[in-house]
Amino acid sequence: MLERLIRELPRFFSPENLAFLAQGVGMTLALTFIGCTLGFLLAFLLVYLRQTPGWWAAPLRLLAIIYVEIFRRIPFLVITYLVLFFIAVFVDNASLFLIAVVAICIYSTAYTAEIIRGGFESVPRQQIEAALAMNFSRWKTLTRVIMPQSWPVIIPPAVAFMISFIKDTSLVSQVGVFELTFRGKELNNMGFSGILVFGTIALLYFLMSYPLTRLGAWLEKRLAASRHHKPQR
Structure with a gap:
């Protein structure tokens, strides 16, 4: 096994x-950031509708x-x-990238909506009532009272969700999207060792996720510090 790995290394890490x-890697990052960003924006709208007062x-x-x-x-x-079968009913030869983005968007909207709702509800009710009393x-x-104070609660778990979803994009390889895991399967089918191929794939997922994890940890500390900071008089 070791001899095979050594023999395959130069050919596996060819420029091609x-x-x-x-x-x-590019497809994985594009799916994650486009799908999760759109989902995050739609989640704001969903929470806004969910908190709309009135019987109507x-x-x-x-x-x-x-x-x-x-x-x-x-x-x-x-x-x-x-999403794949629903879109296929209306559109012939629909883009697999579009199908994956729509699926990610649907999924991330539902999850980040709860994160955003928790952030909005962390703002003291008295401040909201005071704003309404001021017309x-x-x-x-x-935009002026709730969101500025809820960002420290919303952003860290939202970034953590996006980071975790980098790994979950591997699931769209099941419908034929050419993301990182799918590329790994293709290389394995070319005859390269599974240990070499998927060991490399695992390393690439780590290299994509770890810097973002550190960024998320830094944002969490920075926002927590700003939230608890009391201005000196």
């Missing part, structure tokens, strides 16, 4: 194979709650297949 793996908004609040409760309890791979509109209260 490195470019092949780089394409997989009751159906909107109910739909938002149902969406979150359903899609947080369905595995991501199942969501991917549902602030609901939108102005959200």
Whole structure:
């Protein structure tokens, strides 16, 4: 086994194979950041609808709650297949990249909506009532009072979710998306040792995730410090 690994190393790390793996890394990062960023923005809208007061908004609040409760309890791979078959009904030869982004967006919206809701609810109710008493509109209260104070609560777990989803993108290889794990399968099918191929794939996932993990830890400390900082008088 060791002799085989040594013999395959020069051929495995050829410029062509490195470019092949780089394409997989690029696809993995693109899927993660596009899908999770869109999901994060849609999650804000979902939470905004969920917290809309008044009897007339009751159906909107109910739909938002149902969406979150359903899609947080369905595995991501199942969501991917549902999106694949649903889009196939209406669009022939739909882009697999688009299918994967939509699936990630649906999944990340449901999860980050709970993170955002927790951040909004961490703001003391008295401050929201004071803003409303000063004739602030609901939108102005959200942007001037709630959001600035909720960022320290929202950003660290949201970044952690995005980092963890770098690994979960490997599941879209099941529907044929050319991300990193799929590229690894192709190299393995070319005859390269599975240990060499997937050991390299594991290392690449680590190299993608670890710097972002450190960034998330730094943001958490920085935001926690700013949140608890009391201005001197």
